[in-house]
Amino acid sequence: MAEPELQTEEPEVEGDEEQAITAALVEAVAETIRTGDAERLRTLAGDLHEADLGELVAALPADLRPGLVELLGEDFHFAALTEVDESVRLELLEDLPTETIVEGLRDLDSDDAVYILEDMEDEDRAEILERLPLPDRVALTRGLDFPEESAGRLMQTDFVAVPPFWTVGRTIDHLREMEDAPETFYEIFVIDPYFKLIGTVPLDRILRSTRNTRIEKILNEDVRSFEATQDREEVARSFQRYNLVSAPVTDPDDRLVGVLTVDDIVDVIQQETEEDLRALGGVMGDEELSDTVVETARGRFPWLVVNLGTAFLAASVIGLFTKSLEHMVALAVLMPIVASMGGNAGTQAMTVTVRALATRELGRRNSGRIVVREVLVGAANGVLLAVLLGAGAGLWFKNLDLGAVIASALIVNMVVAGLFGTIIPLTFHKLKLDPAVASGVFLTTFTDVSGFFGFLGLATWWFGL
């Protein structure tokens, strides 16, 4: 979908600003897939990291993607599919023979396999699971049984667990012989005969202890573990707050069932902040860069309709003052300024509040303080800006009374902005609704209505219109 004309007009950019997969590489790969030259394709794309391979998949025209997978064969690492947009992944999986998918999934860690399987159609997924070897099938089915967005979906089910009475030497010997160890791991778990978690030992501590040291002597008992059904956002917050690199996952009976590693969590942390950012910008969380015009337009439409409704509400407030506007057209010219400044100041307060709630920096302990602070900030900046606005408007229309009226209306609206910019997200949070999603619409409704009503109402009264 590249636009060659546009691109050749663009100036050169430094290497670090460049995307890893260049347009030239995409073109070369596309050409090679068309000719079916497997050897050349392996030279071009066989050594790519799974993240880069994913970017290549997404950049190729959809009809060539299955060819890439088939021609690369064993050199196509299916983990690349965890790096592409959901729509790209589902379309490609739809086009691939079941056998290819089964082969690809067998080489993956269980968390990656679950990630790829979870959004597929039930029927297709069942067909694939059926053809996987029993142990893989059991592990994946178990992972898929946990709720969406839970720790259980993110966890890796291969891990190393030993009893506390083993020595370091025996543990190391066990590791050397183990067949189904995970690809990489950072700590081992210590369990009792019922598989209940007793503690963890980081690998560096094993390496630094003598062979005859008993595991129970070096284990961490104070472990932050998570339940498999726990929400991944909560888990991510803990990882970030307590600087975790990996953590055990347990079932309701405290038995060890898997391990979470920070590389999966990093993406969750990023996604949650990203979702707030998008929500504040009026964009749905599931919109993707690869979406078509129709998909994108459809996703954004509902929010715009809601905004149309609130805009009509604001207009109806203006409609109350048509007489005043007819007598004094300067009011029409100036009124958007008061509303717009309130909207901007309110958005500042709201942005800070929404994020502090999301990171739990803001809670019951300090919510009172933030409301008071934002109201005072609104008042302070309101007074300063009112001087500028009042003078500007007064001089423009050579009417100092008009300047005084608009200045007063601005101060009121800036206080309203600070108050509702904090109260609205705090209220949503208390109602257990996501404050990022709807706060903006409510806020601008309040600041628009208060801006128009305050200014036009005050002017009508002052000038006796």
Add this chain to the structure above:
Amino acid sequence: MAEPELQTEEPEVEGDEEQAITAALVEAVAETIRTGDAERLRTLAGDLHEADLGELVAALPADLRPGLVELLGEDFHFAALTEVDESVRLELLEDLPTETIVEGLRDLDSDDAVYILEDMEDEDRAEILERLPLPDRVALTRGLDFPEESAGRLMQTDFVAVPPFWTVGRTIDHLREMEDAPETFYEIFVIDPYFKLIGTVPLDRILRSTRNTRIEKILNEDVRSFEATQDREEVARSFQRYNLVSAPVTDPDDRLVGVLTVDDIVDVIQQETEEDLRALGGVMGDEELSDTVVETARGRFPWLVVNLGTAFLAASVIGLFTKSLEHMVALAVLMPIVASMGGNAGTQAMTVTVRALATRELGRRNSGRIVVREVLVGAANGVLLAVLLGAGAGLWFKNLDLGAVIASALIVNMVVAGLFGTIIPLTFHKLKLDPAVASGVFLTTFTDVSGFFGFLGLATWWFGL
């Protein structure tokens, strides 16, 4: 600064929604500091994780914070200071005796010590460095010499490096004897006699290899390493993209100088997204929840002044049409709707573009496609919303011509919104300016001007006003 009245009125929330440090604990700790009961303080706060201890520090009144540090003594882990807002940290460090700070820093990993020292006054920092033991002083001074926001500032200078001809057995013996190993580590580095990096070996691979395996047989040669002067944002993107847990840092001569671990990088990833989110909301990156009213108001004021300027610009466009407004006051009632819808649709397009640029999902290869897509999305939603708006306005004012005029103006403004919502951030990016910071102001200027001019201009022409 808690507001007890507000809090008692709040309903109970679940434990997971609760902040880790409750108002009750803060009160108990404050009381204990006042009475100077060190033993009780250790019971209350001695076992807290450094992140929770940091939250406690921030929640205490400023004058009690030095007392907490002094009374806890060795049980106050200075890493807690890396978890609090900069203003809280600097104020506390100002109030603590140099000797206490020196003792606290000695126990820290070098990256945490650099983090605490970097924002202090040059004079205070020099005094502290002077009193530290020579090896610590050299390591920290070196870290502080790297540019702000560079990999060198984030890295930890203690690491394990061995020559390639060592065996796994000798490496393990070395680790068991090592005195100054870092607190935790996940891989060891392989270097040549000149300290140049040859490769890395993850700890699990050492544990899984037999004692007589030579390190060169099991090392990763394909290592993602970073230069100490590299920007931390770029480093964070690589960590996230390639799922890194730790990575070596080298000097310009390729010599190993330190190691970066993902726990430090997680915060960078979060901060960079957070900065974009704040910038889009018109809030400066360095604003903190602990800031006072004056600090907050001062930080937000410049952005509001810029917005006042653009609001005047939009008002001056309306000023061109005072005659039309006098003849047809319905125009004044309806005109904010067209401007507001354009602003909202443009913000949607801008939000998506700014983030895709930040994550490098969007680059030269696909920037043409996104502009075209957003213009078409604007046109498509514009047509649909124009039907609603046109019908609504036409019925409200019983004037179908007015409905047709506002419908046409909306379509134009929605296309303008899609075009400038993408073009503005892409242009900032190409000029190597942060697209998140100023895009919003420019965008709403365009959508306001185009909204008012389009609607009032079209109406003036149509109705011959």
